[in-house]
Amino acid sequence: MVDGLRPWGAALSGPVDAAMRTVPRHVFVPGVSLERAYGPDPVVTHRDGEGVPVSSASAPGTVAGMLEKLDVRPGQRVLEIGAGTGYNAALLAQLVGPTGSVTTIEYDEAVASAARAALSGLGVAVTVVHGDGMLGAPGQPTFDRIVVTAGAWDIPRAWWQQLAEDGRLVVPLRILGLTRTVVFERAGAVLRSRSVMEDGFMPMRGVGAVREQNISVGPGPDLVVRLDDERAVDASALQDALDHPAAVCWTGVAVAWGWTEHLDFWLATLEGFCRLLVSRAAVDDGRLMTPKGPWGSMGLVEGGTLAYLTTRPGPTEDAAMPTYEIGACGYGPRGADLAARLAERVRDWDRDGGQGVQLWIEAHPGSAGRPEVSGVLLAVDKRDSRVLVLVAEQAAAAV
Numbered sequence: 001m002v003d004g005l006r007p008w009g010a011a012l013s014g015p016v017d018a019a020m021r022t023v024p025r026h027v028f029v030p031g032v033s034l035e036r037a038y039g040p041d042p043v044v045t046h047r048d049g050e051g052v053p054v055s056s057a058s059a060p061g062t063v064a065g066m067l068e069k070l071d072v073r074p075g076q077r078v079l080e081i082g083a084g085t086g087y088n089a090a091l092l093a094q095l096v097g098p099t100g101s102v103t104t105i106e107y108d109e110a111v112a113s114a115a116r117a118a119l120s121g122l123g124v125a126v127t128v129v130h131g132d133g134m135l136g137a138p139g140q141p142t143f144d145r146i147v148v149t150a151g152a153w154d155i156p157r158a159w160w161q162q163l164a165e166d167g168r169l170v171v172p173l174r175i176l177g178l179t180r181t182v183v184f185e186r187a188g189a190v191l192r193s194r195s196v197m198e199d200g201f202m203p204m205r206g207v208g209a210v211r212e213q214n215i216s217v218g219p220g221p222d223l224v225v226r227l228d229d230e231r232a233v234d235a236s237a238l239q240d241a242l243d244h245p246a247a248v249c250w251t252g253v254a255v256a257w258g259w260t261e262h263l264d265f266w267l268a269t270l271e272g273f274c275r276l277l278v279s280r281a282a283v284d285d286g287r288l289m290t291p292k293g294p295w296g297s298m299g300l301v302e303g304g305t306l307a308y309l310t311t312r313p314g315p316t317e318d319a320a321m322p323t324y325e326i327g328a329c330g331y332g333p334r335g336a337d338l339a340a341r342l343a344e345r346v347r348d349w350d351r352d353g354g355q356g357v358q359l360w361i362e363a364h365p366g367s368a369g370r371p372e373v374s375g376v377l378l379a380v381d382k383r384d385s386r387v388l389v390l391v392a393e394q395a396a397a398a399v
């Protein structure tokens, strides 16, 4: 399993490689074949009453990538939020060694008991706490490292209070519906990112759970509007929108494979930003234009109008590296207007660095109000924190 793991493009370091070769993953996922236990995919271990997965052993590549970014040293105190199977906690225990300590918090009692049993069966010293990780580990001193293995909508006060002065926090953070695994380092009251990677995670349960809103539009459904907040959307007005022909606006921005790193954050600055899940059937029978991604695209909704990104083949010099031009298509009375707004943000992204652009994310405690920070692309207020997304070069110049 470990051979050839190159999480986020980088080879494993010695300590993480050794830990992954030492801890037997199959012990933490009983009842599945050795092939699956040591395969590249996540293994779902628990589902809720409706069959939705609520706990899993994350994909080994994701686990390894997060551990590398966490940069755990022998003797450190580590807190994990989301014990799941206990596998990652066992790896953390290897990394901190006998002089360090690992505490892991699990929301689901049955999951916590199974993790505790697997860890003690192997003789691994980890404290498994059944509780809500958003509240931290009450009564414990600060931690050098905090790693969160479920998708968080906010950075709660408890994590700030329990992260040591020079500590590191690795967390999959949802920002307006966009999840990025952010590696934060603490700089006084501020958490500043060292890296920002795209990855998917199960959402956090408990007090920090913020459900996304899904609104079906049309039969099938042809289209689902997914919102990160409670905004009201007029689904019946949108139904009429789909009867209009598409208004298309091409951007002149062509990229290899249609890959547009971090573009979504530029789109997220627009009013009405949302995710649009577009059904294959509606595309195949010509009712809707092909969305930019296999599942749909980020886009906009405003009254009875919607718009999303699409692509068409672009100028290609190297057949092995085809390019696609990004465009926007709008449906409804103001389709051309919304498509033009999306297209303009794509051009802005391209001007700001396009494919090579690097983001920087800062989190400020909510109590800090609205700190003055230059070069901010996007500012989002959460319950306990204010999250700022900045373009890395502009942010570095401003510090």
Ligand SMILES: C[S@@+](CC[C@H](N)C(=O)[O-])C[C@H]1O[C@@H](n2cnc3c(N)ncnc32)[C@H](O)[C@@H]1O
Pocket (backbone or CB within 6 Å): 054, 055, 056, 057, 058, 081, 082, 083, 084, 085, 086, 087, 088, 089, 105, 106, 107, 108, 111, 131, 132, 133, 134, 149, 150, 202, 203, 204, 205, 206, 207, 208
């Ligand atoms: C992807 S799994 C974790 C994988 C795990 N680290 C492993 O090595 O197997 C996510 C876990 O987070 C847990 N979880 C979700 N919300 C939580 C919360 N508020 N506090 C603690 N655990 C939570 C889920 O029950 C689930 O077990």
